[in-house]
Amino acid sequence: MLADLAAGLALVALIAYGVLGGADFGGGVWDAFARGPRRDAQRDAIAHAMGPVWEANHVWLIFVVVLLFTCFPPAYAALGVALFTPFHLVLLGIILRGAAFVFRAYSPQSIRRPELPGRQARRWGAVFGAASVITPVLLGMCLGAVSAGGVRVAGGVVAVDGAAPWLRPLSLATGGFALAVCAYLAAVYLANETEGELRGDFRRRALWAGTAVVAMSALMLPLLRAEAPHLWHGLLSARAAPVLALGVAAALLSGWALWRHRPRLARTATVVQTTCLIAGWGIAQHPYLVYPDVTVHTAAAGEATLRFVLWSTPAGMALLLPSLFLLFRVFKGPSLALADAEERAER
Amino acid sequence: MTNPDGEVGMETLTAARAQMEVSLAFHMVFAALGIGMPLMMVAAEALWLRTGQAHYRQLARKWAKATALTFAIGAVSGTALSFELGLLWPRFMEFAGGIIGPAFALEGYAFFLEAIFLGLYLYGWEKLSPRAHLLSGVAVAVSGMMSGVLVVAANAWMQQPAGFVLVDGKATQVSALAPFLSRAWGVMAVHSTLSCYIATGFAAAGVYALGMLRGRRDAYHRSGLALALGMATVAAVLQPVSGHFNGEHTAKHQPIKLAAYEAHFHTTRGAAELIGGIPDEETQTVRFAIRIPKLLSFLAYGDPDAEVKGLNDFPRELWPNVLITHLAFQVMIGCGLLLIGVGAWFWLARWRRREPGRWLLRALVVSSPLGVIALEAGWIVTEVGRQPWVIQGVMKTEDAVTTVPGVPATFFGFSILYLLLGTALALLLRRLATGAPPSASSAEHSMAEVAHAR
Ligand code: HDD
Ligand code: HEM
């Protein structure tokens, strides 16, 4: 029971990372694919939207990792061995993404046309975009690998059964799916945080990304059924199916709202959609942490540890949630039009 | 505790240690700056709000930008570390993840608060009232310090494990507060927090000293220098006192480590303290050292005739690397004493109302990396001195390491990555540092700004 609660907490943190951190990766994706006459304005809008919040959003990932190794140490150890290579690549992506984002912000503007980024800034921008595309794919691949069943753990020894679990078709498809979801989240948020023609740009991008989400899920269904029957059955079970159904309904609603130029509704629906998707996956995956050998119960840390983590959560959240609320109210609240011209003038 | 597959290639262990070392050494620089910079930035902003002098605001803004850059690198390199614990040391994490976890879990909240309030601080100059803005800065400084204090609990537990019972190689009856029960935590937390202020303060002071040497003796540079050195000198003077308690603690609980970093081979009463010198493990002698009779006994046990155990009393396979720990220890102490000297020189000159002279400024420039060097050296003493154990007396490092063969490749890859990032960051910070505001003392401008901000 304690272990299930701890796993639930980790799932909530993962959802928060998906909904918030995922959009930051998506922002980088649209930076990489910024096109057309408003290319620089698009990039500015993205940087402006991410700047104050991306570091706070990133901490959700650290929180997931800490919960995992604190509450389920053997699972963390097994993942560290089985996913050694993809995790290193994820780290490479995370490091380059974060570093390039701030490096670009503090690189000089172009000398001849001061309103444009200089050469150095453009290079870091390219790194930022590329890393933002690659990292969510890799993270999705790792998530797929956990479910795909190729990681075997017996008596503390980790072995990989057959092909590298993160390179199987289902894992690759999960990677593509994660990328599409990130891009969709970001485009929908950005359509809310911009106006006029820029809003049109992001609305159109959101429609493309939404189509990609649908296409990727269509691709994943047969793969799930063939490669991860346990997950397939879990997803269709009475526990997970209602959550997923709600997610699908929210997805349709968000698509419709975008189409009808109602970005606020689209944003709410998109958040619900992503939440339900990750929650549905987590519920279907339960009780497995790494299918089929590591479960929430076999991997659980001592009771005292679990209790500490669970009891410290309300206290921590009592500090955290009001602060987060303040952060998002100041920067994502109604008075967005207040451009901080000074910040730009000083660069 | 042995590895189920038997042998782990020596190469994997060496590479894993090297990768951990590079990652931690890299992260530590940014962790230190992430703890020290916000304090300076808040102090400058408080002075601006009190005096209305524009150069204080400019300093606060400059330091906020430096913090933004270094914080981001600290955050991503810290993320890498938390993955690397599992990637490089899966058996350690399997054993200890649940025990040291609570320290990291609490640290997680500190990170959150730090990141949130840094976002508010950096982007909120126009959106928050001056007081709310200042308070955001205070929250950054406090939560940054707390995250350092909390993560050190994990390391303290590895130096002096506590809060569990070992049965058949498994930890049972684990206390949820285990990392905080380690008696090493208190002394280490104080000493390492002070070291962050020292490293940051002297590093920043060097920048302003260089500017003044180039003729920019305006209020901006003078105040920048004084604020940085104010923080750093106080910490530097406290540091030997705090370090003395670390030493006493080590003498009691990790006597092999003490013997190694003091290069003390033979058990003696009234043991001498060695200054400098090159220890040789084979001949068990130390060449070129200055000996201060009885000082080691006195420092370690408060009694000049106390017996100090030498390395000879312990099995050879439990010795850490004597040469590295001894040299690193000398470097830490040497840098610490030099910094106290330079700091005292500056305040003496100021107390006599003298402008800092060229020699003083040069000394400040030269000593600007010494704080960081001392900090890295201190961690080498602590971490290399703990070897061959990863958890003192419980688990050897060689039993903690991964079985995956690819570690040498990731080690080289990450070293190159960190080298590139470090270089790029240094160039950007240099640009930031040399771009001082043109007119740093126009009082009217500043008063207008105060009025505007209110
Ligand atoms: C700016 C950095 C700095 C400076 C000037 C000093 N130290 Fe230090 N020292 C550290 C930074 C540091 C550190 C990196 O922060 C360590 C590593 C672990 C820890 O808790 O602090 C450390 C550890 C450390 C240890 C513990 C080694 C162990 O057993 O693990 C001792 C005995 C000392 N120090 C003693 C001193 C003394 C007597 C100093 C007098 C000048 C001194 N240190 C200056
Ligand atoms: C939690 C706080 C920790 C801190 C602050 C810390 C600090 C450090 C630092 C700074 C170094 C590098 C010294 C250098 O500059 O070369 C180091 C080395 C090392 N650390 Fe830690 N460490 C911590 C936790 C850990 C953990 C969890 C492990 C996991 C097993 C670990 C294992 C090692 C190893 C194996 C080395 C290499 C030692 C050697 O070269 O002999 N440390 N540590």
Ligand code: HEM
């Ligand atoms: C004495 C050693 C350490 C100190 C003092 C320290 C301190 C800090 C500080 C102040 C930050 C905030 C970022 C910044 O300001 O640059 C940070 C970030 C981080 N550290 Fe460390 N750290 C230490 C060692 C470690 C170790 C050993 C780990 C992991 C095993 C770790 C994990 C992290 C993580 C995950 C972050 C990112 C948090 C964020 O996004 O804000 N740290 N650390």
